Amino acid sequence: MVGKEHVSMIPTPKGQPWSAKVNGTPVEVLAPSNAVLLDVLRDKVGTLGVKRGCDLGTCGCCTVMINGVPKLSCLTLAGQVEGAEIITVEGLSNGAHLAPIQTCFATHGGSQCGFCTPGFLVASQALLNENDSPSRDEIATAIEGNLCRCTGYQQIIDAIEAAAAIHRGEVEGAEPASSPHPDPHPSGPEEPTMPPGHAK
Amino acid sequence: MGSYKQQPGASSAEIRKDGKRVAGKQSFPPPGSGGSDPSMRPRDLDFIPETVGGREPKPAGDHIHDRARTGTSVGKAMPLVDSNAKVTGQAWYGDDVRLPGELIGKILRSPHHYARIKSIDTSKVEALPGVVAVATGQDAPNRFGVLPVTKDEHAMAVEKVRHVGDLVACVAAVDEATAIEALSLFEIEWEVLEPVFDPKEGLEDHDEPIHWRGKYHLARTNVQKRVFQEFGDRSLVNNPHAASHGSWTMLGVHHGFTEPHAVVAHWDPNGRLQLYTPQQVPHYTHRALSTVLDVPMHQINVIRTFVGGGFGGKSDPFPHEMCAALLARSSGKPVRITFDREEVYWINRGRHPSHIDVKMTADEEGRISSFDIDALIDGGGFASFGHVTSYYNGVLATAPYELGSFHYTGARVWTNKPASGAMRGHGAVNTRCAVEVGLDEMAESMQVDPIDLRLANLLPPHSRTISGFRITSNGMREALERVREGSNWDEKFRQLPLGKGIGIGCGFFISGSGLPIHWDPKNFPHATVHIQVDMDGGVTVHTGAADIGQGSTTAVAQVVSEVLALPVEMIHVRSHESDTSPVDLGSYSSRVTFMNANAAIRAAIEIRDQLLNAAWQMLGYHPNVLVLNDRRIYYKHDPSIGVSYLEALHKAQEDKGALIARGAYRSPPMGGVHKGAAAGLAPAYSFSAYVAEVDVDVETGLVSCTNVWAAHDCGKALNPLAVKGQIIGSCHMGLGQVLTEKMVYGRTGHLQNANLLEYKIPSVHEMPHVEAIIVESSDPEGPFGAKEAGEGPLLPILPAVVNAVYDAIGIRLRDLPLTPDVVYNGIEKHLKKTGLEDPLDLPSPRLQHGTLQATLKARGESHRERDRLRQRSEDTSAYVNGVLFGFDPDRPLADQVEGWREADEPLPEQLAELGFAGRAWLKKEQRHMEDDA
Structure with a gap:
């Protein structure tokens, strides 16, 4: 290399307009033509819920829904999905109001460190959109591309089963955490029970 | 639904001349006060210990924290307090900080x-x-x-x-x-x-050692740390009734956090x-x-x-x-x-690639007369936690069994590879696997059931190990009994057809390390928690405990919620910044629940006392007769007399402002005085026992684990959902190590599989069904009795699977992981040795109980009662390792046995017979070489 003028090995093309509908909102950003969807979503669109775990399509953390189909955004060129409808984990909930699958992941222990959770949520929501009464085997097949190092998957499958029951309407979903709680005792609560061993 | 009853005639409060309110004569205070649910609930007696009048069973007896229980959140399965941030993608990880x-x-x-x-x-x-x-x-x-x-x-x-x-x-x-x-x-x-890759080469002298430690350097070798420990009566090793010897090669594994x-x-x-x-x-x-x-x-x-994800990485x-x-x-x-x-x-900083050699013997009564362990571990390029790992590889094998003698030589060697370090089950995993498989082999040669062998040799609660560790609570026996029952062990063990197997493994792990890594400044607490309660009633908890997904933030919120009888959503834990968090040593050694929650309980009790004192001023009843329950403080004998939480809080704040309290935890002084006595010391220890069922395809060598019964003694499950998650997750990680995961270094020393495609973490399809069984032994010093549940549950899965593979095909395999090539090589060798043609003709091992079985069974039965009494502190006599061998626990053992030895250096005559790692003792430190010269 000595004495030679340096030639740039990695092309850094100027960005060009890239547009898509991300979580229901049309976005248009400048992105290099060789950009990977994961990078565009994280660095340009700002959906940081899409996680980068491996860059090789092995961990599933970067799963997003592209036109309703779960895909690995690290193996997708942004240019391939120009104009597509993309749902990330941020698009599953209605703002701060959680979708059933999200509530169930929380209540069933489907999320520990939480890094793989966005990918799992997108993959399992895609499953529930197609099939609201999946068997445990069908659930396993739907999340086979996602690695989780904390939970051992068992509680994740429990969570997806529970969410499916909400989707089928068998169980009622939880209220948003921010809604005012209706008073369960319009006339006040019951009198507190006496401590044991003490007569009234 | 009952209505909101007032006391008869209670139209307005009547105050006596002495300032006390008159029982039954004042209006019920406003319900609720704080929290998103305004109504008050009766005390949940199912979550209040029976020792203080509730209905929660306490088989282990009274606990120091029972009086701080309010039935609010401890013991209840609840989501992690930060899980909503995680499921919406709003949790901010390292790369999300822009x-x-x-x-x-x-x-x-x-x-x-x-x-x-x-x-x-x-x-x-x-x-x-x-x-x-x-x-x-x-x-x-x-x-x-x-x-x-x-x-x-x-x-x-x-x-x-x-x-x-x-x-x-x-x-x-x-x-x-x-x-x-x-x-x-x-x-x-x-x-x-010139690089060094093989740790055995690292024991030799080199022109250019990887590091140079001056006068403390061991000759010119690459040995970073050598350890020698010997306890007990070495004469027991001679003329054993049964023996086992296994040489293991365990490849390095990585944490694989996402x-x-x-x-x-x-x-x-x-x-x-x-x-x-x-x-x-x-x-x-x-x-x-x-x-x-x-x-x-x-x-x-x-x-x-x-x-x-951290896992030590x-x-x-x-x-x-x-x-x-x-x-x-x-x-x-x-x-x-x-x-x-x-x-x-x-x-890296993953688990050390290890060569482990375990010899053990048993006497004619089925007592374990010796453990001899030699562990040569490959540290890679840097020390990291290796100093501790070198000790843990040996000393964490000194329980849960009572031993006649214990001998350990360990060496950690620098090589030109990425540094090994701490990983879930730090240092204990590989030796534990070797020891448990050795026990299985000894049980087989004694013709006894391996579970009965274990049950007859357990250390009881409130005892001391051979190396001087103080055991307090101990749920090992219950764990073994519950997996035996849950798995239907007695109908399956040594009775399954070829290719199907069942195996047992146990585990023992520290719950926090007794000594902090840095001991300056002097007497510095291991954990400190600050609590602040301002007029809105919300409780802000400042702690430095690092939540790595295990739920330490949730544990802290839960214990504070429990003491103050406030719903968990009113507890806001702030733990991210060192500017605002008091020092906490961090999430390692499974210390957070034990130490941080203990500190949090102390701080919360201080806040509670301030509230009760305020209520005392308002009600005229001493705090001893006041009850804290669901945002209200009331008179024990008449719940209608009371004040709401907010009223008491505002009273307590008068002229002072927000309530502030601080709690700290430092472990009690423990342990012996020999070199390395501090390694492995912990304020409490966790115990676990797993049974695993496997299918082995004898024609391809493919092992799949189908079912696991996993019992773990975590003292008290503060949050059963989280504890089960830890148990199942530990199984997953341990299964990876025993079946698929390995860091492969090629002939040129290059790491060949530095990606998640070739470094094979089990996917959802490789995961068996895990029946997580929580054993609660109620640790006397643990927060509400709790101990660790994050690392210990990993240990038993490895030996359980290896033993199950033996049960399935009758071949002992000692190279981890048990990938199909390893298993099939083992099968092929065995076929050659036995002259069989077809692997399908392999005989399945069978068990015909020998005479010792009845002895062990009877001893196990009698020890069950012994353990129960000690657990409940009904028997408070001293118990040290050795009582099983007939020694008097009240006199020094060295006075009772001639050959009793407690040593941290080998005797000159021992040098010739040391194992691989032990050979590090043939070398001298530079400073002593100078002496000679």
Whole structure:
């Protein structure tokens, strides 16, 4: 290399307009033509819920829904999905109001460190959109591309089963955490029970 | 539904002359007060211990924290308090911190295994447009390391690189592409040195040892640490009734957390460093940064982001954190460094590749007369936690069984590979597997059931191990009995057809380490928690405990909620910044629940007492007769007399403002005086027993685990959902190590599978059904009786699977992981030896109970009652390891047996017969060599 003028090995093309509908909102950003969807979503669109775990399509953390189909955004060129409808984990909930699958992941222990959770949520929501009464085997097949190092998957499958029951309407979903709680005792609560061993 | 009853005639409060209100004569205070649910609930007696009048069973008896129980949240399954942030994608991990004007940092890594850097020319790098800052090892020559006794790391290589991937230089540029390009412009002159890969070679003298420790260096070897420990009566080893000897090769495994390391550093305009990093030990990082950057600690704010999995792999201060800080300092701009997956393997800190040799003997009564362990572990290029690992490989095998004698030689050797370090089950996993498989083999030669062998040799609660560890609560027996029953063991063991097998394994692990890593300043607490309650009633808890997904934040919130009888959503835990958090040593050694929750309980009790005193002033009843329940404080004998939580709070705040309290925890003094006595000391220990069922395809060698019954004694499950999650998750990680995961170094010493495609973490399809069984032995010093549940549950799965494979095919395999090639090689060798043609003709092992079985069964039965009495402190007599062999626990054992030995160095006559690691004792330290010369 000595004495030679340096030639740039990695092309850094100027960005060009890239547009898509991300979580229901049309976005248009400048992105290099060789950009990977994961990078565009994280660095340009700002959906940081899409996680980068491996860059090789092995961990599933970067799963997003592209036109309703779960895909690995690290193996997708942004240019391939120009104009597509993309749902990330941020698009599953209605703002701060959680979708059933999200509530169930929380209540069933489907999320520990939480890094793989966005990918799992997108993959399992895609499953529930197609099939609201999946068997445990069908659930396993739907999340086979996602690695989780904390939970051992068992509680994740429990969570997806529970969410499916909400989707089928068998169980009622939880209220948003921010809604005012209706008073369960319009006339006040019951009198507190006496401590044991003490007569009234 | 009952209505809101007032006391008859209670139209207005009537105050007596002495200021006390009259029972039954005042209006019921406003319900609720605080929380999102305004109504009050009756006390949940199912979650109040029976020892204080509730209905929660307490088979282990009274606990010191029973009186702080309010039935609010301890013992109830609840989601992690930060899970809503995680399921919406709002949890911010290392790479999610995006500061305005950030630069991207990249690290230049060594292409050589071992080489001296003769010169680095950075002029071309600096000339590249877009490059803003460059740093090399010369910019930060101060050494650091997680353990103060083995500081052997630099931010970047100062003189030598010690493995492929070691840090050489770093650069910050306006974007990633420029930074990557800049890496190719460094001009470095190397002097390539002869690398060492095999730890056995590391025991020999070298021209150029990987590190040099001056007068403490062991000859010219690469031995970083050698350990010798011997306890007990060595004469018992002679003429054993049964014996087992196994030589194991265990490959290195990696934590495999899903979040790659990432760090963001920024020096604010006031000259303070703000460092964002996913760290398990923010406090040790804080100390190391101060050393390396030459600034006082108060000039640094370490901000722990959410941690995308740790498992020990994020518990060292890391050189890339120093790099980011250096680049940010010279550029004046925020710098973000994010690893790709390959870099994660270069920094490693995974489980040590190990050669382990375990010999054990039993006497004619089925008592374990000796454990002889030799562990040679491959430390890679740096010390990391290795000093401790070298001890843990031996000393954590001294329980849960009563031993006649114990002999351990260990050595950790530097090699030119990425550094090994702490990983879930730190140091205990590999030896535990070897020991448990050895017991299985001994049981077979004695013709007894391996569970009965274990049950007849357990140390009881409130006893002492042969190495002097203080055992308090001990749920080992219950764990064994419950997995035996749950798995239908007695109908399956040695009775299944070829290819199907069932196996048992046990585990024993520390719940927090008794000594902190840094012991300065003197008598510094291991954990401190601050609580603040202002007029709105919300409780803010400040703690430095690093939640790495295990739920430590939730545990703290739960115990505070329990003591103050407030719903968990009213407890807000702030734990991210070192500026606002009191020092906590971090998430390692399974210490957080035990130590941090204990500190939190102390702080919460102080707040509670302030509230009760305020209520005393208002009601006239002494706190002893006041009950705290669901946002209300009332008179014990008449619940209608009381004040709401907010009323009491506002009274307590009069003229003072927000209530503030502090709680701290430091473990009690424990243990012996021999060298290394502190290693493995813990305020409590967890116990576990697993039964695993496997299918082995004898024609291909493929092993699949189908069912696991996993019983873990966690003292008290503060949150059963989280404990079960830890148990199942531990099974997953342990199954990976025993069946599929390995770090493969090729003949040239290169790591060949630094990615998640070839480093095979079990997917959902490889995961068996795990029946998580929680055993609660109620630890006397644990927070509400709790002990650890994060690491211990990993240990038993390895031996359980290995033993199950033997049950399935009748072949002992001692090379982990049991990939199909390893298993099939074993089958082929066995076929050759036995002259069989077809693997389908392999005989399944069968068990015909021998005469010893009845002896063991009877002893196990009688010990059950012994253990129950000791657990309940109905029997408080002393018990030390050795009582089973007929010794008097009240007199020193050395006085009772002639050959009793307690040693931390080998005798000269022992040198000839030491194992691989023991050979490190043939060498002398430099200072002693000088003596000789």
